[in-house]
Amino acid sequence: MGKNRSFAGDVWQFLKVSKAWWLTPIVVILLLMALLIIAGQSAVIAPFIYALF
Amino acid sequence: MYILGISCHYHDSAATLLKDGLVVAAAEEERFSRRKHDAGFPLAAIRWCLESQGIGIDQIDHIAFYEKPFLKFERILRQHLDNFPRSFKTFHMAMPKWLTEKIRIRSVLKKQLGYRGDVLYVDHHLSHAAGAFLPSPFEEAAIVTVDGVGEWTTTAYGMGRGSSVELLRDIRFPHSLGLLYSAITAYLGFSVNNSEYKVMGLSPYGRMDRSAGRGSAGDKAANPMYSKLRQVIDIHEDGSYRLDMDYFLFQHSDRMPAERLCRLLGGPVRRPEEELLPRHKDVAAAVQMITEDVVLAILRHAHHVTGCPNVVLSGGVALNSVCNGRILAETEFKNIWIQPNAGDAGNSMGAALFAHCAVLGRPRSYRLDHAYLGPEFSGAEIGKFLSDKGIRHSRFASREALVSEAARLLHAGQVVGWFQGRMEWGPRALGARSILADPGRPDMQAILNEKVKHREAFRPFAPAVCAEDADEYFQCDSPLPLPADFMLMVYPIREKWRARLPAVTHVDGTGRLQTVRRAANPLYYDLIKEFGTLSGIPMLVNTSFNIRGEPIVCTPGDAYRCMMGTGIDCLFIGDFLVRREDNSKDIWDSESVATD
Amino acid sequence: MRLGPGFSNLLPYAIAAILLTGAGHLARLWLNQAAAPPAPAKDGLRRGMGRAWLRGLQAFFHGTAACNNFIFLSVAYFAGIGITSLFAGRKEKKFPAPGSTPPAGYWQDLNLGKREADAYYRPF
Numbered sequence: 001m002g003k004n005r006s007f008a009g010d011v012w013q014f015l016k017v018s019k020a021w022w023l024t025p026i027v028v029i030l031l032l033m034a035l036l037i038i039a040g041q042s043a044v045i046a047p048f049i050y051a052l053f
Numbered sequence: 054m055y056i057l058g059i060s061c062h063y064h065d066s067a068a069t070l071l072k073d074g075l076v077v078a079a080a081e082e083e084r085f086s087r088r089k090h091d092a093g094f095p096l097a098a099i100r101w102c103l104e105s106q107g108i109g110i111d112q113i114d115h116i117a118f119y120e121k122p123f124l125k126f127e128r129i130l131r132q133h134l135d136n137f138p139r140s141f142k143t144f145h146m147a148m149p150k151w152l153t154e155k156i157r158i159r160s161v162l163k164k165q166l167g168y169r170g171d172v173l174y175v176d177h178h179l180s181h182a183a184g185a186f187l188p189s190p191f192e193e194a195a196i197v198t199v200d201g202v203g204e205w206t207t208t209a210y211g212m213g214r215g216s217s218v219e220l221l222r223d224i225r226f227p228h229s230l231g232l233l234y235s236a237i238t239a240y241l242g243f244s245v246n247n248s249e250y251k252v253m254g255l256s257p258y259g260r261m262d263r264s265a266g267r268g269s270a271g272d273k274a275a276n277p278m279y280s281k282l283r284q285v286i287d288i289h290e291d292g293s294y295r296l297d298m299d300y301f302l303f304q305h306s307d308r309m310p311a312e313r314l315c316r317l318l319g320g321p322v323r324r325p326e327e328e329l330l331p332r333h334k335d336v337a338a339a340v341q342m343i344t345e346d347v348v349l350a351i352l353r354h355a356h357h358v359t360g361c362p363n364v365v366l367s368g369g370v371a372l373n374s375v376c377n378g379r380i381l382a383e384t385e386f387k388n389i390w391i392q393p394n395a396g397d398a399g400n401s402m403g404a405a406l407f408a409h410c411a412v413l414g415r416p417r418s419y420r421l422d423h424a425y426l427g428p429e430f431s432g433a434e435i436g437k438f439l440s441d442k443g444i445r446h447s448r449f450a451s452r453e454a455l456v457s458e459a460a461r462l463l464h465a466g467q468v469v470g471w472f473q474g475r476m477e478w479g480p481r482a483l484g485a486r487s488i489l490a491d492p493g494r495p496d497m498q499a500i501l502n503e504k505v506k507h508r509e510a511f512r513p514f515a516p517a518v519c520a521e522d523a524d525e526y527f528q529c530d531s532p533l534p535l536p537a538d539f540m541l542m543v544y545p546i547r548e549k550w551r552a553r554l555p556a557v558t559h560v561d562g563t564g565r566l567q568t569v570r571r572a573a574n575p576l577y578y579d580l581i582k583e584f585g586t587l588s589g590i591p592m593l594v595n596t597s598f599n600i601r602g603e604p605i606v607c608t609p610g611d612a613y614r615c616m617m618g619t620g621i622d623c624l625f626i627g628d629f630l631v632r633r634e635d636n637s638k639d640i641w642d643s644e645s646v647a648t649d
Numbered sequence: 650m651r652l653g654p655g656f657s658n659l660l661p662y663a664i665a666a667i668l669l670t671g672a673g674h675l676a677r678l679w680l681n682q683a684a685a686p687p688a689p690a691k692d693g694l695r696r697g698m699g700r701a702w703l704r705g706l707q708a709f710f711h712g713t714a715a716c717n718n719f720i721f722l723s724v725a726y727f728a729g730i731g732i733t734s735l736f737a738g739r740k741e742k743k744f745p746a747p748g749s750t751p752p753a754g755y756w757q758d759l760n761l762g763k764r765e766a767d768a769y770y771r772p773f
Contacts, residue, residue, distance in 0.1 A: 003171050003770040007157060014123050014773045022733060026130055029729035033721040034152035123773035130730070137726075137734040144726050146680050149718055158772065173769045179761050209759060219762035224755055293755035307681070411762065412769045 054415075055112055057102065058405025059095060060119035060180070060397055062155045064246045066095040067398035069426075070102035071405045074418045076188070078102040079426040079478045081398045084607040090247055091604075094154070095401075096165055101428055110166045117173045117408035119180040119400035122156050124204035128226060136305035143307055173412055175404040177203025178368075181395075182220055184403025185367035186213030187410055188421035189390040190535065195359040196220070197351055200368030200397070201231035201246075208293075210355040213365065216410035216417035221358070227304050228296045230347050231369050233286060236301055236309035237340040241333055242323035245309065252337045253375055254512040255329070257561035259338025278332070278339035281317050286343060292351030329511070345376045352384045362387040367403070371395040371541075372480065374565050378543040381530040393424040393479035393539035402478075423573035424483050424539055427476025430609055435627040438609045445635040449628050452576065459625050460583035463491050463593065468505055470598055470624035472612045473576055477605070481540040482597035483567055484517060484577035486605050486612070488621060490556065490594040491584075492516055497556035497594060504620025507601045507644055513564070515540055516557035517595040519581055520568040526550050526592065527566055540567040540595075556594050567595055602648035618643030666709060673712025676719045 005013065011031075015024060058069040066082040078101070083089055085097030103109065129147065133140045154161055162168040175183065181198040196211045196218065207229035211220035234252070235245045243251050260276035285300045298304065300314040315321050318336055323329075352364060364386040371377070371391050380389055392399050410417045430438075439446045449455040463469055471487045482488075488505060490497050492514070502510060516526075520538070523529050529537065529544040536542055543565045551558045558564060571578040585591025599605045599615060606612045609626055616624045616631070617639040624631040633640070677683040 003767065004159060005771065007160070010123065010772055013771065014127075018127070018773065020127060022736075023127065023130065026134075026725075026729035026733050029725050030148075030152065033725040036721050037149055037718055038153055118772075121773050123771075127773075133726075133730045134734045137730050140730075141723075141726060142680070144730070145676075145719065145722050146682075148722050148725070156772075171770060174772045175769060176761055182762070206759065209761075211759075211762065217762065220759050222756040223759040223761075225757060228755070289754040291754040291756065295755050408769070412766050414766075 054114050055106070055108065056115045056117060056405045056408050057099065057113050058117045058119065058401035058403070058408070059099070060399075060401040060404070061095050062092060062150075063397060064090045064092045065396055065398040066091055066093060066098070067394070067401045068095045068098040068102050069402040069405050070106060071409055071419075072106065074406075074409045074415055076402060076405075076419055076421065076426060078105045079394075079402055080428065080476065080607075081394075081604075083604040084427065084476065087604060087611070089602065089604050094161060094165055099166065105428070110168050113168065113170065115171055115173055115408055115413070116162060116168060117175055117401075117404035118158055119175060119397070119404040120177045121174045121204050122158055124176070126151060126156050128202075128205050132227075132304055140305035143305055146307060173404070173408045175407045175412075176206075177400065178206040178209045178220060178223065179218065179407060180400035180403035181367040182209070182211055182213070182403070183218045183407035183411070184392055184399045185365035185371075185390070185395070186218050187216070187406040187417055188392060188402065188419055189213075189363075189365045190420055190422075191363040191365065191388065191390065193361055194363035194365045194388075194390070195355045195361045195386070197348075197355050197364060197366050198368040199230055199348060199351070199366075199370035201235060202226045202229050207231060208351065208368075210351060210358070212359050212361065216415075218407060218411060224293055227298055227301070228294060230294065230344060232301070232303055232309070233296060234340055234344055234370070234373075236303065236314070237282075237336060239309040240314065240318065240322050241329075241337060242325045242327060249369070250372070251509065251512065253341060253373055254509075254559075255334055255337040256341035256375070257338070257559055257563070258511060259331075259334035259336070261338055261342065261561075263342060276335050276338055276342075278318060278335040279342055282336070282339045282343055284317065285314065286347075288343075288347055288350065290350065291354040292347055292349075293354075294347055341373075341375065344370065344373060345379060348373075348376050349379065349383055352380060352386065356385045364389050366391045367395050367399065369396045374541050374543045375563070377536065377541050378563070381534060389534050389536060391536040391539065391541050392421060393477070393481065393483070393541070395541070396480065399479070422535075424478045424481075425475040425485055425574065426478040427485075428607060429475040430627065432627050432629075435609050435629055438613075439629060439631065442613070444613060444631055444639075446629045446631045449630065452579075455625065455628065455630075456576065456579050456583050458630065459489075459580055460587055462623060463489060463584050464587040466491060466494055466497075467622040468501065468620060470612060470616050470621045470626070471577075471580075472598065472606070472609065472624060472626040474574070476607055479539060481515075481567070482595065482605055483538070483540065484569060484574050484595065486598040486607070487517075488594075488596045488598050489517075489580075490514075490596075491588065492554050492556045492592050492594045493588055493590055495555050500620075501556070501594065501596065506596060506619075507647060511560075513559040514557050514594045514596050515565045515567060516554065516592050517567040517569055517577075517581060518592045519578055520570045522585075522591055523566060523568050526554070526590075527564065529566075533568060537566060537568040538570065538573065540565055542566070550590075553590065554592065557592075600643040600647060602646070613639075615643070617641060618646075669716050670709045670712035673715035673719075674708065676715040677711070680715075682715075 056071040069079040080098045082095035082098045083091040178198045182196045199208045205225045206223040209220045209223035238249050238252050262274040264275045285297045288294045302311045303309045469489045471489050477483045527544040543563050546564045569578045597605045
């Protein structure tokens with residue numbers, strides 16, 4: 001049991017193993033946006049996120 | 054030890070449960086959710102798999118997922134990079150699901166199932182290859198997989214030996230035979246990832262001559278669309294190919310054919326309600342011929358490389374039964390096997406078997422010799438359903454009585470719903486959730502089309518025949534290949550029978566037969582034989598038990614609703630017989646909800 | 650009821666909410682994600698109003714979420730994809746001219762299936 005890595009560990013390993021460093025800026029921005037989108041998916045918080053702009 | 058295989062998030066979600074290396078349950082999510090080609094997380098299918106074995110999620114030792122999500126995501130990002138800023142809209146369409154679900158498989162499994170164990174990720178085409186080879190009867194076989202696209206691979210070949218599966222070489226996105234077929238499907242006004250088989254059914258109405266036809270004697274027979282469509286694909290003699298991407302939009306748009314393809318084919322994309330012109334039929338014939346050219350060339354190449362007499366096929370293109378019917382006659386392969394669920398849903402089985410055999414190193418012990426792997430309902434459950442709903446019915450005292458009454462009604466020209474045993478695995482109804490009828494009646498195709506299926510008149514129905522009788526009626530390969538049991542091979546109907554089998558004979562004289570072996574489905578086999586003693590021809594029309602636009606029925610409730618919403622005359626469900634005329638209060642018109 | 654200084658005049662908030670809902674609906678229409686309008690239900694006045702209120706609230710949440718997504722994803726698209734595409738270079742593969750098919754064909758080496766077991770525990 002427990003051979004899978006954490007999500008962040010997987011992302012780091014993926015960039016390292018596949019040497020896809022060109023992906024780093026996209027991945028970082030997407031991860032940041034993903035956090036906001038995931039927060040936005042839960043309908044209760046969604047209306048309050050617009051206060052962030 | 055239990056391994057759960059899952060495929061989802063693209064189209065045709067499904068789950069397969071392995072117990073000590075044997076498949077004990079497998080089903081597509083659409084049958085439970087009642088949404089055709091459901092791509093969502095297959096929660097209901099997984100729940101049923103677990104319930105069928107009386108286990109909980111904590112007893113699952115491994116979950117095998119049918120793809121490497123990071124590699125697929127990388128491919129999608131690469132596509133957006135290459136197509137910036139044209140891909141702005143598709144980026145918005147795709148990303149929310151990717152960021153919240155598709156890339157985070159483990160957290161989805163934890164949230165949906167409470168699963169905390171290990172997840173194994175098997176590459177998409179490796180899952181296809183494993184799903185084709187590991188359940189096959191062969192100890193060694195060449196493997197060929199052709200589909201739309203997985204992570205990067207669209208077409209691959211390799212070799213299976215014992216419990217090892219290896220893919221040697223591939224062709225990568227965007228060059229994809231599957232996507233070419235889908236683009237033409239879209240061009241012809243049919244729905245992508247759904248109606249490719251309609252293009253296959255339409256193709257014999259077009260001209261099947263490959264010559265360019267300019268100035269030659271065979272001008273009328275030549276299909277000009279073939280030479281036109283050959284301009285968009287460069288085919289090497291080893292079967293490898295490349296698409297000219299100027300003709301397609303699927304890299305960055307939610308549409309598939311580009312304006313340039315429309316100009317090439319002499320008109321705009323056909324609207325679904327528009328009439329099918331001879332030009333459309335020629336386009337369908339052309340794409341079918343090109344598909345056959347490529348697949349046969351790949352197979353010849355795979356045989357040349359592997360030197361193996363056996364071949365297994367997988368991927369959506371392996372469901373092209375017209376092409377499959379030519380393989381043994383036109384390549385050096387002697388034996389062929391295709392799993393009944395050769396599309397993406399079958400990858401849940403492939404991933405689970407690969408995890409068992411290749412990753413965990415356990416012996417390969419499973420052979421798939423029938424497709425009845427889905428839910429079943431006991432006599433008590435069906436009886437309870439019928440009495441709870443106040444549905445008038447009768448019950449047979451014996452199996453023989455059921456078979457003889459069903460044969461009698463079929464011979465009398467009735468359209469019979471046949472709901473027996475475990476549901477089929479794969480897109481075809483194979484005598485567990487089928488609508489049956491007499492293939493010898495000249496008006497049966499029209500009756501089925503008008504009353505029950507409401508489908509395009511150009512599509513014929515499939516004949517079901519006992520395995521040992523197949524050679525009498527069809528010019529099939531000998532010995533009869535096993536995939537014919539799964540309705541995956543089209544063969545010419547013998548000349549002398551064509552006129553006597555109007556409901557199942559296609560315009561080119563072929564039939565997409567299902568062969569039935571008694572060991573796999575004794576009740577269905579006996580019914581066909583009994584019908585043969587009455588009619589003289591032991592053969593039935595077998596079409597899927599569903600309302601147009603809906604998935605095949607799964608439960609007694611689905612079956613009853615479908616029967617009462619269509620023109621099915623009676624339903625043989627378990628030991629029970631339900632007649633439409635006895636329950637007229639429940640009749641409704643399914644056409645009001647039909648979609649595609 | 651005191652709602653704090655900013656809430657003494659609710660009109661701007663109501664206008665913002667209506668604009669957000671509308672803009673979100675447009676975004677959803679553009680992405681073919683807008684749900685079909687529900688069939689009119691035969692309810693009494695009170696139930697009908699309750700249902701309409703819930704539908705409005707749902708439209709507001711969905712619309713706002715769609716607006717948020719649109720803004721975040723546009724930022725990600727132009728800042729992430731756009732900037733990277735400037736220096737990543739495009740993989741343009743030209744279709745071969747007629748008759749110039751390379752003798753080696755288009756197969757690429759894959760060699761999938763012969764990896765150590767650990768390779769299957771990762772999503773790449």
